[in-house]
Amino acid sequence: MGCFITLEGPDGSGKTTQIQALYHDLVVEGYPVLLVREPGGTDIGDQIRTILHDVKNVEMLANAEVLLYSASRAQLVGQVMRPALEAGKVVLCDRYAESTMAYQGYGHDLDQELLKAITAFATGGLRPDLIIYLDIDVEESLRRKEQAFRQGTCEWNRMDQKELAFHRRVRSGYLQLMAKEPERWFVLDAAQSIESLQTSIRKRMKRLLAEKHIRRTA
Ligand code: TYD
Numbered sequence: 001m002g003c004f005i006t007l008e009g010p011d012g013s014g015k016t017t018q019i020q021a022l023y024h025d026l027v028v029e030g031y032p033v034l035l036v037r038e039p040g041g042t043d044i045g046d047q048i049r050t051i052l053h054d055v056k057n058v059e060m061l062a063n064a065e066v067l068l069y070s071a072s073r074a075q076l077v078g079q080v081m082r083p084a085l086e087a088g089k090v091v092l093c094d095r096y097a098e099s100t101m102a103y104q105g106y107g108h109d110l111d112q113e114l115l116k117a118i119t120a121f122a123t124g125g126l127r128p129d130l131i132i133y134l135d136i137d138v139e140e141s142l143r144r145k146e147q148a149f150r151q152g153t154c155e156w157n158r159m160d161q162k163e164l165a166f167h168r169r170v171r172s173g174y175l176q177l178m179a180k181e182p183e184r185w186f187v188l189d190a191a192q193s194i195e196s197l198q199t200s201i202r203k204r205m206k207r208l209l210a211e212k213h214i215r216r217t218a
């Protein structure tokens with residue numbers, strides 16, 4: 001069995017930059033590694049992503065939203081992630097089940113136990129070995145996201161249009177989730193420089209890969 005790492009954080013926390021840098025590092029060091037993102041990561045998942053992110057779909061109900069994210073996840077886990085883990089790979093995933101708990105659970109105030117059951121059904125119980133979390137103040141995260149959008153470096157999706165209070169509940173949700181199981185989370189302050197975040201993540205990853213006996217193949 002390989003090693004499964006996810007990156008989580010509010011929108012605009014810089015997750016995607018960090019996960020791409022980590023992926024690049026691991027490839028250069030010769031580890032067998034796979035990078036995927038949610039929602040999406042498969043042909044079917046990418047079609048679901050289009051529905052989820054379409055800004056026209058303002059009438060989408062919260063329960064439908066949960067099931068669409070979960071359907072995308074079920075396809076990704078079964079078709080791509082589980083086979084890669086079984087082949088001994090390091091799987092990096094940009095967002096995973098903790099996003100559902102934070103955005104749909106805390107953001108939309110849906111029942112946590114129900115979400116856990118839906119997630120367990122979608123994933124067959126697959127949970128990350130480590131969740132890397134980039135923490136950022138909500139106002140700052142939205143400022144960054146708007147700036148990136150103006151510069152054309154990110155899309156503006158349906159979730160981004162949610163009100164400030166929704167994003168506040170999401171961040172507070174993440175903090176509550178990690179307080180319940182602190183050993184599963186590696187928390188970083190996203191206000192640091194990109195390089196300093198990269199250094200901390202690299203160091204933590206080295207330790208995890210050694211613990212999981214992941215070997216370089218190249
Ligand atoms: P994406 O464009 O991938 O943004 P980011 O770079 O912030 O990850 O958009 C993913 C959006 O979907 C983001 O706003 C979080 C949301 N989301 C959920 O609400 N629930 C989920 O289960 C997942 C995976 C994502």
